[in-house]
Amino acid sequence: MSLAASGPQVTPQAVAEHGLDEDEYARILEILGREPNLLELGIFSVMWSEHCSYKSSKKWLKTLPTQAPHVICGPGENAGVIDIGEGYAAVFKMESHNHPSFIEPYQGAATGVGGILRDVFTMGARPIANLNALRFGDPAHPKTRHLVAGVVAGIGGYGNCVGVPTVGGEVNFDPAYNGNILVNAMTVGLAKADRIFYSAAAGAGYPIVYAGSKTGRDGIHGATMASAEFAEGTEEKRPTVQVGDPFTEKLLIEACLELMATDAIIGIQDMGAAGLTCSSFEMASKGGAGVELDLEKVPCREDGMTPYEMMLSESQERMLMVLQPGKQDLARRIFEKWDLDVAVVGHLTDSGRMVIKMNGEVVGDLPIDPLAEASPEYDRPHTPSPARPEIAADDVPAPEDAGDALLRLMATPDLSGKRWIWEQYDHMVMADTIGRPGGDAAVVRVHGSGRALAMTSDCTPRYCEADPRRGGAQAVAESWRNLTAVGARPLALTDNLNFGNPERPEIMGQLVGCIEGMREACEALDYPVVSGNVSLYNETEGKAILPTPVIGGVGLIDDARTRIDNALKQAGEAIVLVGETTGHLGASLYLRDVLGRRDGAPPPVDLAAERRNGEFVRVQIRDGALSACHDLADGGLAVALAEMALAGDIGATLARPAGDNPPLHAWLFGEDQARYLVTVKDGEAFCEAAHGAGVSAVVIGRTGGESLDLPGGQPISLDELRRAHEGWLPAYMERIA
């Protein structure tokens, strides 16, 4: 019996159901020289899905800078690796779990955390921090509250149990995410710089070992689902969402790290999207080897699973590794100590083929390189987003009372305090979190060293929508600034590019524009991309999300004692505004949330000024000159100062300096980039030093009192400000629906 004849016949309908188009199917026929059977079709389908192949984005991703002297491993592996000195490396990546989280928020978000943790410890790193960038729909949408509750519980449920602190992230609300929320999870891990593990494996006859949870029928075709638009009836896809088991993940982390301390492992790969298929292909393809799998040896959760189901299952908490011959018993002892399943499920060959057997019978036989190399790469048509006109500050109405406008902004869904969320995450386990959630960047000590890592996730989707290129650059710049604001030297970033359907030229134009802006900023700031993930088809019934290229940044603080935060520390200090203020109100939160307008171009990003200002601030922090520092972003100067006052429980009085200023409301709420607010003992001396470095700086107020006194408004007591800022989210979440 020929292979093609085994199992059910492949029909045109089956091809379409596997998300493959005619061209792609023709290429399959050419590669195989025959018709595929259903198992083989399924494997092509997942390997060539957008999720696994990056077929629409590859051309553009290649333009991003990925090199720097401290980069140990850039994109292409499970996670990026950078040298952080003293023999240590930071290993990190961000990944989306958008579609599953919309369908089943708890498990979708939980398994998103589990998956990204595995990407990091697969490389030999102990995960030391998690972050999450979340985007939800309009708070008034009937599903939003349920999705927020489920996603937050899922992230907490997984991360808390695994015992990795969830230290930071971001949350936005916008009607554009009503039918398509974004759940982007990032993990940062710590490894010895000379003990990094990769997926490439070669060596004919070497054993392929499976470890972790048993394989079940869950998550089959998750990667294909993540590569298609949503339509009515998406809830029916719930069975394709995987179920997470954080306890098993914790055991798997410990067992893998224990095995990695020996010399047994040649190559290792977690079973994530497309499970056993993708992991075995990846290892063999990178190592130039062939693979033979004996599926009857795969630990299964239930009887009667078919080869198709086993190869495409996305059951969680599973690892695949190639061991040195003779090390099987060592591995078995370690995994059994941790009560995990372990089995030799095949071996490497030198045939260059993947041969899948079940009880000795060949059920699939595919060439590895042609399949990987022939994976489609598209140069999809793209049209640039129409440019929006700049808005002059004078054309934007001023509020009657600046304080009222500030109170209103501080209580909006985007700017309101997110304590309700991060207090459900264990952000202190491992006892190295020195900069907790709520600051510009979280700071986690490098255990056993005097150093610390700063980390943050950033994106301003409304800027990306208004001008993808500026928005892409701004996301990178804000990430760089947030790391700088705690005293860290930004080293590298991971990106998570969330967009709509790339087959639409205007969506592809957003993707191309954002990547272009990111590239410019990465180059200007020496801030390379070392890992990333692309999530496309984030659309429901033809409506796309806002373009959302999330940047996950990591920076290094050489001496952890020098890090600072954004809380005002004592009364009587000078408040200094660093950076140029032109009062840019286009695409600002003031415009959107106070005036109800979504127009205008976003702020320009002057990358030279970013670099100059940031480097000056970072040196001042290192030298101990600043008592607090905060990056200026959403809501501008007034919002930043309010956040600093609340964090320190100390008031402040703000006064506009003499001279050329934009209109008061633009000065207070404009969102010009490359700016920081800092507090110092001697404002004049600080400004003089800044001017000497070519950096604009001006004293704009003093700390002290129990209220915030803005020009052009009544003083606002800190209590009132806190109620506004902290009140919205708990009230929203705990309202009886």
Next chain:
Amino acid sequence: MKAAVIVFPGSNCDRDVMVALGQSMGSDPIMVWHKETSFETVDLIVLPGGFSYGDYLRSGAMAANSPVMREIIHRAENGVPTLGICNGFQVLTESGLLPGVLMRNADLKYICKDIHVRVETAQSLFTARYESGQTLRIPIAHHDGNYFADEATLDRMEEMGQIALRYCDPKGAAIENANPNGSARNIAGVFNESKTVLGMMPHPERLADPALSGNDGRGIFDALVEALS
């Protein structure tokens, strides 16, 4: 002084407490695997925080029946000082070494934040470095910290001086608003009758280092080292 930190599958504060205790001891405690049925003689046993066995049945319930617990129960009953933190506290109540139970938090959510506790008595191995009535700032991080025992048991525990810590406001008042999880009588930590076993929900090991923005937890470890060395 010798100390043992017990490692259950799913423990995740084992290293944290090893570091904090080791800092006070000047040497590292030994780590004891849950499958051990005996281990060397030690002066102190610590059950760390985490999610032992995933807490899938009921927090601490499976750990209470693990091989190593038979030995620990035996030793604790014979007076070996035993400290259970968070999940360790849950294991101690599940195994009957401490009275009461820890139920799901009153608002049903996991909660992680700094809270204040009042030291109810300085008359113990564990709290001798504090003043009675002193307020400490220590984090909690749990889903099941809602302490419950019937009124008669609570009355008797109060009488015997078995209440170690109570949730309070920053000024030391054990008021309802300062109770993060619905615990009976704001109880955050309890002793056995002989005060050789302490279970507490807050994590002293997480604030035992000024770099972590607080040092209030260190007194527990220092007191134990002083008493047991």
